[in-house]
Amino acid sequence: MNISNELKVGLTIITAAVIFILGVRYFQDLPLFATTYELTAEFKDAGGLIPGNLVRVHGVSVGSVETVNISQESGKVDVTFHIDRKIIVTEGSYASVSGIDALGAVRMDLYLGPLDAAVIPEGGRIGVGEGNDLFGDLTARAPDMIEKFSEVLNGLDIVVSETGTLLSEPESDFRKTLASVKGSMAQLESLLTSERTRLSSILLNVEDATGSLKTLTAENGPAVSKLITDLSATLTTLDVELESLGEASRSLNELLAKVNSGQGTLGMLVNDPSMYNKMDSTLDGINALLADFKASPGKYLGEMKLVDLF
């Protein structure tokens, strides 16, 4: 297809125009294709606002400032701005200028009114509010701050002069204290000077002793380590012995418990009184027999042939 020159030129110019319009809208932060919504706010002080500055709602850019003109009748500044049509601006909404003019980052903040209120029509006017201009706040509070600062400085001045007086008066406590501290320091210093030789000899001795200990340890290293190994082995053996001793005592406990409860021969021996009774009566019998024997031995010995020999 042969494209005529007219068509080429026409297409190029139209494309350029479209790019131009869209580009300008893009950098103005306006929606590329949707239409925008124009509103006017009347400020007493525009605070450095210029066309092209961003308009924000809750910190989100929604449009930009179109014109900033001084109104001759009202003596105020009329600021016209465009915002995205999706933002619904109702009665009770207000605008404020914020940002720091000195840094060049001035913008307009829009605070939306309640959703159920009437919508402000296209080209309508909205109210203005106090901006959160940090720099402005600082400037407004500066006189107060300077006054306070000067008070603080005055106080400091008094403190400094009082201290000076205290120091310069020969009879002041402060001066006396300083003098006594100075005296103590001098004494301490003289003490240190006079005892310097002894102190240094003590330190030398301590150093010597430490050195000897070190040498001793280093020289007898193997012997010491063997000693420690032996000791450790002995302790291990002792541990084993103690364990078996514990076991023996446990067994003995068990045995005694059995004895107590009357189990086995020993138990019965310990716990049954009948044997004792029998033994007692047997001993009584033996006693009576011995008494009888003592009284009349013949009675018993006469029967014995051996005795007849005598």
Add this chain to the structure above:
Amino acid sequence: MKTHSSGFHPSVLILYAKKLILDPIHSFGRYSQLLFRAFGAVPEFGTYRKNLWEQMIHVGIDSMPIVMLAAAFSGAVTTVQTSYQLVSPLIPKSIIGSIVVPSMVLELGAVVTGFILAGRVGARIAAELGTMRVTEQIDAIEAMGLNSIGYLIVPRVIAGIVMFPVLYIAACFVGIGGGMLVGHIGGFVSIGEFVDGAREYFQPFDPIFGMIKCLVFGFIITSVSCFKGYYTRGGAEGVGKATTEAAVASCVFLLLADLVLAATLL
């Protein structure tokens, strides 16, 4: 006449004065006369209609690739150098965007395009018209009863005025895009930060000012080149001289106009 003590003849001074003061005024007078006649020929649309489209192709569309290339590089270089100069941690990265975009829109877009057109189109126009003049084709056109100025100069100047803004838009588009892309790829500034910064300081008057510059530059480059070509004298050598002079004079007047416009409109 008494000779000057240093052997300097007073008539030489007069010669210099004529060369420095009178000749430029003389040239300006002829230039104004040519323009006057050209403006007079604008209503004769039928004379140059066909030629106009051809010139628009030559001036505008054929220059598009080289203009876009130069603009892309100037945008990219501006981004890289701005980020190189931003060493303070207190300055946000988005400042790069707010420097590159106005630079392109206000100055680089128009001036880079202007220089390229002065070299490319200015030289071409002067060479074309110069050759036509020395080969007496212009006289032939006149002999045929056609208005040579209306036929040759008007379409070229109109093409310059119309197509320069188109080239400027292409240059800005590609330059800002190139800056953004290089900033992003090189890790100097993200596209989001770049656009944020550009929006923060964008003024709607900037592109309008750029367009005004373009109209003026387009007019200067084509009209100066036409003037140099139309009044060529001295055969092939004259054509070469006219071509060089057209490119140089276009650049000089373009810079002058740039300063005057910036001083008066900004």
